Amino acid sequence: MDLSNSSALITGGASGLGAATARALAAAGSFVVIGDVDDERGQRLATELGGAFAHCDITNTEDVVSAIATATDKAPLRAVVNCAGIAWVQRTIGRDGSYASAHDIDAFRRIVEVNLVGTYNVVRLAATAMSTNDPDAQGQRGAMVLTASIAAEEGQIGQAAYAASKGGLVSLTVPLARDLAVVGIRVNTIAPGLFDTPIYGEGPASEEFKDRLASSVLFPKRLGHSEEFAGLVLETLRNDYLNAATLRLDAGVRLGPK
Ligand SMILES: NC(=O)c1ccc[n+]([C@@H]2O[C@H](COP(=O)([O-])OP(=O)(O)OC[C@H]3O[C@@H](n4cnc5c(N)ncnc54)[C@H](O)[C@@H]3O)[C@@H](O)[C@H]2O)c1
Secondary structure, three states, X not given: OOOOOOEEEEEOOOOHHHHHHHHHHHHOOOEEEEEEOOHHHHHHHHHHHOOEEEEOOOXXXXXXXXXXXXXXXXXXXXXXXXOOOOOOOOOOOOOOOOHHHOOOHHHHHXXXXXXXXXXXXXXXXXXXXXXXXXXXXXXXXXEEEEEOOOHHHHOOOOOHHHHHHHHHHHHHHHHHHHHHHOOOEEEEEEEEOOEOOHHHOOOHHHHXXXXXXXXXXXXXXXXXXXXXXXXXXXXHHHOOOOOOOEEEEOOOOOOOOO
């Protein structure tokens, strides 16, 4: 798919994997709309890239519709990359046998609400807008990327909520691609391994944590660079024969229980 003369919406585009994707899409000629709850960083990057920022909590339908309008006002929306997501670590049961120490159920709901329901909210609304695009020569109107995680298959101790939310995205991929094939929209999911982004926090403790994570990677033995994720996103959007797939991007790492 040709990415020029069209707009692209990147949720979670203010930071990490989403920010690198916004940079790559802008370099490829798309008008980028960064949809994020981080107004300051989102606005700064949008200005740098000559794109637009839309304050957008992906769980809020009004926000999402308005972010889509920001894109379609400029050019047809042909690419949507869902990077917005949050993490949570807590074991299912506590150590003292009390019900109060069991996994915080509101936290579980929140993780699923943002990562799974929020992503679906963006997809259903953005696909509706895309369905009105003029088709290209082979009937294609757009393409979307969801961002899962290898935790969908190998969730570690304490990752029940996060892994369930990402597993939901993996399971969504095929039915979404089937629903949207009729209007010529492709849907693929990338399941990243361990990438060096602000999701792991900042400071000496998080650097030490990231070093430990890197030692578990098969080859190359390091965390991934956000640009490596963005490169696969671009290929996924451009390659017309790639549809309904979940692609691991993880340098061969397989996560152990902890
Ligand atoms: N970094 C990794 O190792 C890794 C691995 C696997 C999967 N992922 C997934 O990749 C995606 C991007 O992660 P990242 O590492 O770049 O994290 P990040 O924290 O750097 O970026 C996430 C962005 O999402 C935004 N966001 C959070 N909640 C939002 C909401 N409700 N609406 C809109 N925006 C919201 C944040 O403000 C932030 O800008 C996430 O879905 C994450 O689960 C990351």
